[in-house]
Amino acid sequence: MPSSGNEQSGQSVGLRKELSLLELTIIGLVGAVGTGILFSAPQMMVMSGPAVILEWILGGIFYFIISLTYMEMGTLYPEAGGPARYAYYTHGPVTSLPLRTYYQLSGARSM
Secondary structure (H helix, E strand, O other), X not given: OOOOHHHHOOOOOXXXXXXXXXXXHHHHHHHHHHHHHHHHHHHHHHHHHHHHHXXXXXXXXXXXXXXXXXXXXXXXXXXXXXXXXXXXXXXXXHHHHHHHHHHHHHHHHHO
């Protein structure tokens, strides 16, 4: 198997451990819009009728405000763990345990 130029020069080959603001924004939007459109749109249209447009706009505004909060927390505490770590810092280890357990179980379920 031929080796690449990076291995010959002594540099390690691996993934970079950083995401830009644009990449994080795209990940968040795709997750929110994908699940929202696929799972909730038909039920929302039946229940609210034409007001569904207003609901989508308000939901987008609220989602944007929540994303600003997570961006600020990510800047303040640049560590792995995300929301589970934020609960640990703000409310202590006992309060963050259910949240960490939830994230572990939901991550295992999605694989």
